Amino acid sequence: MKNNKDLPVEEHSGPLMADVARLAGVAISTVSRALANPGRVNEKTRAKIDAAAKHLGYTPNAMARGLRVGKSNVVMIVLPGSLYYGVSQVIPQVLQGINRSLSQNGYHLMIANLDRDETSERHILDLAFGGTVRGAIILSSDLPVDGGRSLKDSALPIVSLLFDMSHAALPSVVTNDRQSVREATSELIALGHKRFLYLAGPVGNYHDNERYLGVLEALAAAGLSEKAVVRSGGTLDYQHGFQIGVAAAAEFADLTQKPTAVIATSDDMAISFMSCVQRTGWKIPEDLSIVSFDGAPVCEYSSPPLSTIEQPVEEMGQLAVSLLMERIDAPERGAAARHVISSKLIRRESFGPARPSS
Amino acid sequence: MKNNKDLPVEEHSGPLMADVARLAGVAISTVSRALANPGRVNEKTRAKIDAAAKHLGYTPNAMARGLRVGKSNVVMIVLPGSLYYGVSQVIPQVLQGINRSLSQNGYHLMIANLDRDETSERHILDLAFGGTVRGAIILSSDLPVDGGRSLKDSALPIVSLLFDMSHAALPSVVTNDRQSVREATSELIALGHKRFLYLAGPVGNYHDNERYLGVLEALAAAGLSEKAVVRSGGTLDYQHGFQIGVAAAAEFADLTQKPTAVIATSDDMAISFMSCVQRTGWKIPEDLSIVSFDGAPVCEYSSPPLSTIEQPVEEMGQLAVSLLMERIDAPERGAAARHVISSKLIRRESFGPARPSS
DNA sequence: AGAGCTTTAGCAAACGATTGCCAAAAACCG
DNA sequence: CGGTTTTTGGCAATCGTTTGCTAAAGCTCT
Known part of the structure; x- marks a missing residue:
């Protein structure tokens, strides 16, 4: 790698943890601990570090952390091929419910696919096996496959939404x-x-x-x-x-x-x-x-x-997320329950008594 | 770090590049070159490496690569607070157009937010500054802000969709x-x-x-x-x-x-x-x-x-993506054009001549 | 002041890939 | 067969963070 110390300034991303440490006058490892595990560091230095970080506009590099700890903070959602699949009108609500819950748990939402062609399948599996995502919520009855790889074989925590896949050992959230x-x-x-x-x-x-x-x-x-x-x-x-x-x-x-x-x-x-x-x-x-x-x-x-x-798709999305969180925390494959949330008939004018004539 | 060689087997993710190299009988650097830059390696060994990779079900770790090369292959989409904002019915189509184009360019789509509360703003900026995403498509007239940080200040390539933000130096795709x-x-x-x-x-x-x-x-x-x-x-x-x-x-x-x-x-x-x-x-x-x-x-x-x-939201999504790709390849801030795509009136029975009486 | 405690510094090894470099090997050519 | 070109192997540094370790420092308490 060419040594480019001669360049005026590197158009890098932003401040590093080292910069924060320097500004706060502490060690880099202390910064790391203060940010990740606030309990293990003195309140005063933690405040000093926080201030320094805020002043620099420091944001930890997610990929570096992810690489190191071997996990990401992204969950993907796998959709069926056709967007409409029976809940066309409610996709936005589903996403909203899921995203909201994920946010609360510190996760981000990635859309693995909208189509379901070969390219998409490959993309989905790349996400799964490439360590990009930490878990998946799948709204489809068939698991992605590409080449030799299959989502089924991945160690990824998965929960199924709207489709009952408990027979395939996936916790499922469905309506009755x-x-x-x-x-x-x-x-x-x-x-x-x-x-x-x-x-x-x-x-x-x-x-x-x-x-x-x-x-x-x-x-x-x-x-x-x-x-x-x-x-x-x-x-x-x-x-x-x-x-x-x-x-x-x-x-x-x-x-x-x-x-x-x-x-x-x-x-x-x-x-x-x-x-x-x-x-x-x-x-x-x-x-x-x-x-x-x-x-x-x-x-x-x-x-x-x-x-x-x-x-109640929003509620279902939230439940799916909390089940996923459980699986992430305790990755016990096996016990795949089927969770049923009641849907209900909304009565409007489109139906009434049958005509006597018929 | 505790040496855990005594453990039976590490529940690691999957095969590593080193495993592929070993199986193919080549050096690890050759594998890397073969996968990333197929031109610079002999066709025969490339085939051997491909075979080995496929046999092992090898998928390169996206975070390791991302960390090293300093860029990710994820683009985020920033939505306005209310999901419906005037194109409620067409959100899925917008996403579809965007996602399809992104896929073709080897990128993944991340939903930065669906709500627009404080938590969401922070998440968006974490994605931007934490190096998780490589670019953003924003469907909103106001740029996220949190604490001292603002999306405006990030070096992230951004294009605006549906809203004209060319005044803020963002290439914009809008309808007339x-x-x-x-x-x-x-x-x-x-x-x-x-x-x-x-x-x-x-x-x-x-x-x-x-x-x-x-x-x-x-x-x-x-x-x-x-x-x-x-x-x-x-x-x-x-x-x-x-x-x-x-x-x-x-x-x-x-x-x-x-x-x-x-x-x-x-x-x-x-x-x-x-x-x-x-x-x-x-x-x-x-x-x-x-x-x-x-x-x-x-x-x-x-x-x-x-x-x-x-x-024509799908077309607009595609154009937004291609503009974003340009910005990513040649990050010239400044020249922010406004691209207008024509919408058109679909005439149906809901209108006709005015009543003479009035 | 010294014992006992908590807190921090500093070091170094990871995580898994990319990449520049140089030397070694192989292939090609006349 | 010697010389030239193409292809590989190996090495090592690097991306930015986490984390285990030891030792030093700071603090409280008797």
Whole structure:
């Protein structure tokens, strides 16, 4: 390395710990201890050091510390490929809940990905194995894989949010999708509805499974056949939320026996569905009742206001973080509990009694 | 440091560069060169090294590299306090555009903040001054400050997105808000509208300023007085988008001279406003025309479908990233251009000719 | 004042990679 | 085969912090 002492001044980052030590008139190791472990140093010198640090605008170099102690203060969040995946409208709230909790614990939030292509997978694993992140919160049912590496094999503390991955030894924070949908369906049945249209999410998706099962359970409990529900869609990803609703409306128009109630698995599809069928003369809720899922704020202002099952995503994010903190502090793989937070139906004008005629 | 050679095996992270070197039968420095600068090493040995690295699942430690070379591969995004700030619906798209471009350039995306309290400010500055991030994209008109430190003073390459901060020497990527609103307003005037209601964002907000000026310019160009427009709201933050619309609808109900056209500065407020005034018997667009701003996908499915001015946020994000990359490569403070990307009005059923009666 | 205590200085070895340097080895060429 | 070029090996310093250690210093208390 070329000795560049001859240069006028090095365009370095900022003041170093050594600078603080010099200014405070103490040893560099004392500065380190004062900053990291305030208890182990005399109050007076600690104050002196603090003052010096503040005066210089000193900020410890995170990479140097991270390298030394072998851990970082960053947590990454892994998203599913399609941003919308069923909670489109609530992503910002999820992030907010997570970020707030992380901040309180002194961590930073890194977005590992938004797409889920090969490049992204590699990036995610680089973050995990390159020591950049200390933990991960994953909102997806499949763990990233690239080349020989897999997130599953990393020693990284991970918790799953919105998807139940307790079977894969990941602590999971989920809502009681199935039960909520069952209750909503039962409520529709009690209102006299006997034929249903179910607007599906992508086939095989965890949330679609759960929610559809909820419908079936309610039918069974009421002594109705599975034939009482028509499944629509399932070929499109949640990403195309609005398109699903449009397609479903076309499908609805072709049905000879019209259902009297619709259960949608996301607000987006419910909104576009309503818009389309209303345009063809159907009245909601007089002709057709609708209930959907997500709890997007906009539902309150659709016409008619849309009943939706709201997930307390912010609370869920916070819980996910605190579980992650536990795993970081006590990295016991194994005991992966499934934490259920109740979602709840918000009743609005989009549903009512079934028409006597049908 | 205690010598712990007696411990069975160290729960280290993973394989080191030294392990790769050993397996490939080459020197550690050769491995480093092969990985970082593939050109400077024989193709055959490079292949051997690659194979060894892949076999071990080797991932270079980002913090060690970062410490050594004095730079990281992380870019942070600084958000305004309220998540919604006028582009609520499009935050995910913005992030997506930014993240995709960053990935292509080998960078990772860190969310510096979602709130904007004191803790967040400190975190942001820690990231900036602690060497964690290599650059920043800021979506806010005020730069973080904490204690003695200010983002302004950091040597960090920064670009501003959505807000024009070229006056503060930050390259900025913005839309032509004012012009778009002016054109939309002119279009309404051409349709015979003479009295307007303007649904304002927070007073003093850059976007609110620009958009309101657009309205005024259109009025002036048509020879109309400024009195032709009633300003509503301005006390609530964009965060409360829907509430602004609700409040504005109440205000609208009290007006003795009803406007025939409404210009809203965000889709959220337009949607809730429509919902409320429709409930009191007003017909849109027969009685009242509405145009809003943001280009949220949901507008296509409101009733009636809402005309809105769409901002190409993904494209803007990409441009912001490429500007940032330039700044990183050639850190010339100064020449801070303002890059304008055109937004455009999407015409839907929410507006039409003014009623002759008024 | 000396014993017993807490606090600090100073030293040095990490953490895991990058990089300049020079010599050794290998490959290439006529 | 000698000479030239390309490629490697080894060494050592470096990035900025943490941390264990020992010894020195400061303090309190009898």
